[in-house]
Amino acid sequence: MSIERAMDILRKYPLCDHCLGRLFARLGTGLSNEERGKAIKDYLLMRIHERILSEGLSDELLNDIKALAMSGHEPSIKFLSNMGINASPAKCYVCGGIIFNRLDEWAITIANSLRSLGIEFRSFRLGSKVPLDILNRELSITTEFSISSAESIKREINRELGKRVSAILGVPFSREDPDVEAVIDVSTGSVEVQVMPIYVSARYRKVHRLINREGQGRWPIDKVVQAYGARDVIIHAGGEDPVGVRVLGNGRPVILQVVKPAKRPDINDVYPLLRDSNYDVVLDNLSRVRASAVDKMKARVRDYVITYRVLAITANSITDGSIKSLHDYFRNRQVVQLFRRGRRVRRRVSMVYELDGRVVGDRLVEFLIRCQGNLYIRGFVHGGYGNVEPSIAGTLGFSVRPVEVDILNISD
Numbered sequence: 563m564s565i566e567r568a569m570d571i572l573r574k575y576p577l578c579d580h581c582l583g584r585l586f587a588r589l590g591t592g593l594s595n596e597e598r599g600k601a602i603k604d605y606l607l608m609r610i611h612e613r614i615l616s617e618g619l620s621d622e623l624l625n626d627i628k629a630l631a632m633s634g635h636e637p638s639i640k641f642l643s644n645m646g647i648n649a650s651p652a653k654c655y656v657c658g659g660i661i662f663n664r665l666d667e668w669a670i671t672i673a674n675s676l677r678s679l680g681i682e683f684r685s686f687r688l689g690s691k692v693p694l695d696i697l698n699r700e701l702s703i704t705t706e707f708s709i710s711s712a713e714s715i716k717r718e719i720n721r722e723l724g725k726r727v728s729a730i731l732g733v734p735f736s737r738e739d740p741d742v743e744a745v746i747d748v749s750t751g752s753v754e755v756q757v758m759p760i761y762v763s764a765r766y767r768k769v770h771r772l773i774n775r776e777g778q779g780r781w782p783i784d785k786v787v788q789a790y791g792a793r794d795v796i797i798h799a800g801g802e803d804p805v806g807v808r809v810l811g812n813g814r815p816v817i818l819q820v821v822k823p824a825k826r827p828d829i830n831d832v833y834p835l836l837r838d839s840n841y842d843v844v845l846d847n848l849s850r851v852r853a854s855a856v857d858k859m860k861a862r863v864r865d866y867v868i869t870y871r872v873l874a875i876t877a878n879s880i881t882d883g884s885i886k887s888l889h890d891y892f893r894n895r896q897v898v899q900l901f902r903r904g905r906r907v908r909r910r911v912s913m914v915y916e917l918d919g920r921v922v923g924d925r926l927v928e929f930l931i932r933c934q935g936n937l938y939i940r941g942f943v944h945g946g947y948g949n950v951e952p953s954i955a956g957t958l959g960f961s962v963r964p965v966e967v968d969i970l971n972i973s974d
């Protein structure tokens with residue numbers, strides 16, 4: 563897009579310095595849109611002046627100066643007034659002249675709104691709601707003149723306000739991972755602020771065998787709420803523990819979403835609060851992560867490799883020889899589980915990688931099963947009422963009832 567086309571645009575649409583400069587955003591790095599728009603208008607006026615000196619004043623050149631004056635270009639207004647022509651600027655076709663002269667005022671409103679949250683924050687993000695008719699007029703110009711170098715008005719508003727708010731608060735702007743966010747509606751000047759959640763990734767262990775109905779045990783959530791001065795904490799776990807199962811070893815991945823935190827303590831200062839034997843769940847390996855970590859974690863759950871310890875009672879006594887044949891049979895074996903809901907049947911395929919066992923007593927066996935995270939472990943042992951194939955009970959040909967299940971390791 564050549565700068566010469568700017569004259570074609572201004573002949574048709576009066577644009578303020580910001581809105582003209584934005585159309586040529588790829589040209590002249592280091593210039594603000596306002597500086598760029600002004601520079602283009604200066605350049606256009608000089609070109610016209612040069613032609614007047616060589617060819618004399620024509621209607622075409624006079625109209626071009628009038629177009630520049632209409633766009634609010636002071637030197638062009640002065641140029642005309644020296645010729646005894648009065649010209650007054652028109653409202654900018656895109657922004658209507660009601661946005662860029664209010665940035666300083668809005669920045670103060672935004673800074674005050676963020677301060678009034680009364681919380682600690684080390685970075686902020688800004689958004690803006692811009693009336694649709696402004697966005698549509700901007701789009702119609704870039705389309706009509708096939709402009710590909712333009713920046714959007716929203717981006718300019720957010721950046722310019724961001725700079726100002728950052729200077730007032732002494733806190734940096736962060737697009738990716740802010741502590742708080744402010745959104746300004748530029749048609750009303752009203753500001754909405756929100757505290758962004760903190761995401762803490764951890765591993766949890768359940769050291770007691772929980773027999774309560776929930777089976778999820780007591781988490782030290784109240785301690786986390788207290789540490790962050792938070793409204794609430796949402797637990798996103800990497801998979802679900804079967805009821806009554808202890809989670810030992812390295813524990814299961816979990817991400818805690820700390821809602822509306824008022825404080826942002828160092829993660830190392832959170833640990834001591836969690837050390838309390840009144841809880842069933844122990845949290846370790848804490849680290850700050852981004853919101854996107856939740857989806858990433860959940861996407862991996864079915865591919866976790868979990869090692870279970872299962873203590874089971876068998877209907878018949880079991881020999882070392884039959885454990886050896888189970889071991890050989892279930893090496894890298896696919897297991898199919900059927901889930902029936904009404905007439906619908908869902909099929910889930912899981913891998914059992916390795917199975918070991920030892921006879922603990924008469925009709926009492928301990929199994930170590932290394933398998934894919936999505937295996938229905940109890941069903942795999944007892945046969946799932948015919949819905950798990952192959953299973954330990956099915957392979958042995960008599961009933962096998964799991965009495966204790968523990969998770970010894972999770973590779974995620």
Ligand SMILES: [Zn+2]
Nearest residue numbers: 578581654657
């Ligand atoms: Zn404008």
